[in-house]
Amino acid sequence: MSSPPIAVVRNEVHSEYEYHCDALSGNFPDAREVEFPAGERPDLDRVAGLVLTGSTAGVYERDDRPWIDDERRLVEAAVEREIPTLGVCFGHQLVNRALGGTVENVGTTARLVEAEFADDPLFEGVSPVVPVAHADVVTDTGDEMEVIASADYYRAFGTRHRDAPLWTVQFHPEFTPELRGRLANDFGWDESGLRFEDANGARLFENFRSIVEASADS
Template structure:
């Protein structure tokens, strides 16, 4: 059964985490889109695209290049291509950013772990309205070559392809984690070696990415 937002948009959060101990970041995404239907993609669930107005692809401790041992990754790449074909608004977060670009012929490589607040160069894009340039990053892989049709809309010193947008379809992706807040900092330190550097979570407004995405979905379904 699907659940619609107040503006009658039906959203799906596609959960991609493979480690039960790390599902808190998927929980945080779902909390940011509280009216969305959650889909356990790793567990075999799939979003019904016939009634989907928008889809969010979460992060994961899995790697895109592990598709040979994790068949669901190829399934998600196929899902991305179908979402692009149907022009269903889609937001990819971290692994979601990587799998979306890989699905369109891009390259994802292991680059070493970054787990800290980083400063980004954000393009003038509606997804980033009122989003400050300091954002939470937790990843060991990165997109090194964007997928076909994908323009770079965010960059960081350690990851030049830090966000992308499809040139014709309503597909946006971000390498950073707009759902992460100070509330999970201790978990991040234990699980990923989170480092506190020159920035503070008081500098972060990345959660607005979800509000902006929901607005973009609503505009298309109005």
């Protein structure tokens, strides 16, 4: 009997930007995709792990987007039930906000950056060259969240819960060189001097999948 699948919680609110959710979901071909802003919700009794995607929405838009509060409660439930969870970009911000942190808009950064990773199984074999496209940042981490990645402009670039199997990253492991044109058109991509070909974000998703599998077998 196969293990319960990972659920990819898609958070994009504008159809023209859904390509980043598509790219992320492509790393989890057996996943259940959940369109959270459209009202779909994952059944936590039937999933082994959660991945929370990016979004052009802001986590502070809760008055206009009531689903954001629903997803914050989803994070709290996942922590309580110890369901392995990975938050990416908006997911990174939402997790930290759900657990009492703060998120602020500081202006768009869209480029390759060099990250500094802690010794963590999520980052095993992952290149420090990573792509970002975001305007919001986590300025104070959530309760029990520790910083496990940083960049020269951003201290809380990645976080992990002290007790629960919960990880978050500000960068986009799903971005590949094939998306460079879309990113340039949509976010004003800045050529930073780093090479897109040196990024290997798919490895991070492989590591998370291994974490989920190990948790399901334990």
